[in-house]
Amino acid sequence: MFLAIAIQDGFIFILGGVLLLSVLGLLGIIYQQFIFPLVSRKDSNRLVPVQTGDHYDLVVDEVSRFAQFSIGCKTGLLATRCNAISEDHLIFQFKKGRDSEDYTITILKNAPTFYKPPRMEMYGKMESKETFDSYEIIGHPAEFRISDKIIKERMVNFIEIALSSSFYFNRLGKERMKFTFTIGKIQPGINRKVRFRDDTYGFGKEEEDADT
Structure with a gap:
């Protein structure tokens, strides 16, 4: 009888542990997917618009094995x-493999975007979600065009952003993967002479071309 009670108590203890781990895992997913993007949204210190050639590097933390990179107007790690x-x-959500430098990259779209997958030649309208592996963008970047509208399957004004990956050695001599976001073509440019009240700028001729 005592053995049966002990077995029953042990089973309940194990079941409780499994349930606790499941709840913690679910809470972690909810935090990463929904809560973190909201609490991390704040105005960037960057007060000038992006320009062609700007680049931003990202290295995923080895402990959490997760990183997120957002592109916005006044907020995000890349505030345009x-x-x-x-x-x-x-x-952009980056999920690192447990014991490797392999990553799964998921891109979520919340506004008009064109997307050119790695090794492809043509842009196409991006769906709400795209996923690919990090090795695919070594030497063959994924490219994006973002704007506020698409007219007849075309973007008249847009900002191009390329995502690539490469390896480097950190201070401990360990080989790590680094992701780089690079600003490409801005069509037709950003009018830097006209700043709106909310500290943003609109598409237009670049400052150096404004007087020509």
Whole structure:
């Protein structure tokens, strides 16, 4: 009888542990997917609009094995300061393999976006979600065009952003993967001479071309 009670208590204890781990895992997913993007949204310190050639590097933490990179107007890790770009226009989520430098990259789209997959030649309208592996963008970046509208399957004004990956050695001599976001073509440019009240700028001729 005592053995049966002990077995029953042990089973309940194990079941409780499994249930606790499941709840913690679910809470972790909810935090990463929904809560973190909201609490981390704040105005960037960047007060000038992006320009061609700007680049931003990202290295995923080895402990959490997760990182998120958002592109917006005034918020996000890449704040364009362009009023045609929405907050959280694009959200990139990086999930690292447990014992390797392999990553799964998920991109969430919240506003008009064209997407050119790695090794492809043509842009196409991006669906709400895209996923690919990190090795695919070594030497063959994924490219995005973002704007506020698409007219007849075309973007008249847009900002191009390329995502690539490469390896480097950190201070401990360990080989790690680094992701780089690079600003490409801005069509037709950003008018830096006209700043709106909310500290944003609109598409237009670049400052150096404004007087020509």
